[in-house]
Amino acid sequence: MITQSEIATEKIRDQIVRGDVAPGTHLQENPLSQQLGMSRTPIRTALSSLAQEGLLEYVAKRGYRVKEFTVNEIVDAYYVRATLEGMACRLVAEKGLDRWTRNKLSKCVEEGEIITAKAAEDDFDGPAWRRMNNTFHRTIVEAAESPFLKRQIDQIVFIPLATLFVVANWGGRVNAENIGRAQVDHINILDALERGESSRAEARMREHLENTARLIRDYYERSQEMDEATEDLSVA
Amino acid sequence: MITQSEIATEKIRDQIVRGDVAPGTHLQENPLSQQLGMSRTPIRTALSSLAQEGLLEYVAKRGYRVKEFTVNEIVDAYYVRATLEGMACRLVAEKGLDRWTRNKLSKCVEEGEIITAKAAEDDFDGPAWRRMNNTFHRTIVEAAESPFLKRQIDQIVFIPLATLFVVANWGGRVNAENIGRAQVDHINILDALERGESSRAEARMREHLENTARLIRDYYERSQEMDEATEDLSVA
DNA sequence: ATAGAGTGATATGTATTCAATATTTAATTT
DNA sequence: AAATTAAATATTGAATACATATCACTCTAT
Structure with a gap:
């Protein structure tokens, strides 16, 4: 009910x-x-x-x-998430990828290839990327089969979501380079999981999310500069 | 109010x-x-x-x-905590130990020496050890200066507490060996933090808590065997 | 005798009312 | 005119009253 x-x-x-x-x-x-x-x-x-x-x-x-989130808090949350999802990768690699999970992750990577190819031609499908990206991450967390880990990650994932809506829309500023790098990260993570290389999988995932955190910080700093610039204009 | x-x-x-x-x-x-x-x-x-x-x-x-916690859930929670507190150690080592924190941790280790010495002579002061142990861990988490990390750890720490009361009292079964090993862990963690060896600090803390998780599992399995034995007795 | 349905009792979910405290506005005093 | 104080208003905290869903027990029918 x-x-x-x-x-x-x-x-x-x-x-x-x-x-x-x-x-x-x-x-x-x-x-x-x-x-x-x-x-x-x-x-x-x-x-x-x-x-x-x-x-x-x-x-x-x-x-x-x-709640108002400062950039530092959001980046902080991302670093914790990076550690937790890194752990998820480690667990999955240790217990071995089951066929179903492997399949799902492969499909994500395939879809990612298509999206990045289009992004390179300035035709980036943001919603599709975000859907695929969410599926990729959630699939790994599910596969880790750790209820506590899942709970912790769930809590952290949609804390900075409010602010992320801004970043997600991203002012058309998404350059193909960033998306391409994320796609390479996904490929490497899947590879490490397939080979059962647990510490590599952990490190790659951690790095992947820490990169995202850095992108967010960069975006904020740039947008703040822009705000200052427009302020100057309005004064002048 | x-x-x-x-x-x-x-x-x-x-x-x-x-x-x-x-x-x-x-x-x-x-x-x-x-x-x-x-x-x-x-x-x-x-x-x-x-x-x-x-x-x-x-x-x-x-x-x-x-909520009823199974052994697996408690061990699961401990593994997540191990990862998170490992992260705390990494952060502290990366930014360098401040004097205040270093002092507090040193005092914990000193007190631990005294307690383990007495434990070796079959005079284990459980409450003192738990107080010291809590201080040691909480000090590190505080020093990491990551609000999200602290929040997540706080949540996980007193989830299995109910069950831990059993383990804490421990039926007088605490052997000097286990306490001694935990004390050595603390010493090594502090050493790594002092040297700024972030990945060693992270690994040591993780190991330290994973060991505790194993002790809990062992304890449970043994106590279950004992239950079965007493059941047999009551039947006979 | 057992299974199933129905009714009464009990516990939760929601609305309403009452009380206490914080905030705002107005009035008075300096 | 500005500041401080007091009164009025509005908002949260708690209690009570009401509605609804679940559970247990009983009665009936097979």
């Missing part, structure tokens, strides 16, 4: 992740209950859940605010 | 962690509200929090049960 609380949780989370409510916004219970057509009770449990997920900040007697 | 919900959360968590309520127990709202002298409302939010922490299992319209 689906409860009102669950509905509220998902809807509010969606609003945050999609960026419909700005970071720092004070989420009040009465407006939300009116907006979602339910009483304050399920709203309260939803807000409490989202706070524990890390998407909201709670201050006693003052309610919940949408 | 301290809310009723927070009081309820802490009290119920305590009951679970201390083993006052058996794993699998169905926690009902009305009895708890009477027991803690408050209405059902704060109880509900407390139960919801504890479920998200992983201490309770939730089934819609059926309420909350105290």
Whole structure:
């Protein structure tokens, strides 16, 4: 059965992740209950859940605010994720790739080849890449068969998601070089998994995600420079 | 300000962690509200929090049960913790040990020497060892200065705590050998941190905790054998 | 005697009401 | 005119009341 609380949780989370409510916004219970057509009770449990997920900040007697993530926090989260998914690779390599997983990962790599080829001709299909990329990573995490590891990764994956929507859209700035490098990473990871080279698989995955973190930091720093530039313009 | 919900959360968590309520127990709202002298409302939010922490299992319209952990789950959790605290060591070694942290860790090692010396003479001070051990690990995690890492480790650390109370008391079975080995691990970890040898520090910490996981598994298997033996006796 | 269906009891989910505290606004004083 | 204080308003925290789903027990039928 689906409860009102669950509905509220998902809807509010969606609003945050999609960026419909700005970071720092004070989420009040009465407006939300009116907006979602339910009483304050399920709203309260939803807000409490989202706070524990890390998407909201709670201050006693003052309610919940949408958490603001600094670049450093996002990069930090990415480094933890890199370590955890590295562990996932290690576990998968140690226990050996089963046929089903191997197949799924191969298909991801194949699709990646097509996407990168098109990207080299300035025709990058962002949504397709993200779908494929998610499948690749989630398949490995699933294959590790470690419930705790999965839980930890799940928690971290959609923390910086809100901010990632910006990066994901990426202002058309995605250059073929970055995508190509990620694709090579995927190929190497799959290769290491197939050969059962656990520490290589771990290291490659870690590197892969740390590279992404660096891209995010670069993107932010550049966009900040741009902001300053436009500020200068507006002043002038 | 301290809310009723927070009081309820802490009290119920305590009951679970201390083993006052058996794993699998169905926690009902009305009895708890009477027991803690408050209405059902704060109880509900407390139960919801504890479920998200992983201490309770939730089934819609059926309420909350105290989570039962299998040996495999506990070992699994320990392996994840081993990876995460390994990462903490790596970060600390990379950025260099500050004086304060180095001092605190040194004191832990010194205290460990005394405790192991006494343990070799069959006079093991369990509580002192656990206090020191907690300080050692927490100090390293703090020194890593990674909020996400800390959060993830905090979550995992007191998940299997309930079960660990059993292991901690350990039936007087703590042999000097195991404690001595853990002490040597601590010494090596501190040495690696001091030298800034990040990958050695990471590997040593990982190994250290994986050893603990193995000890827990051994303990469980032995205690299960003992259970079977006593069963046989009672039958005979 | 056993299995199944139905009814009553019990527990959870939601709404509403009440209370306490924080914030804002207005008024008064310096 | 500005600042401080007090009063009013609004928002969160908790309790109570109400609705709904699950569970257990009983009764009936095979």
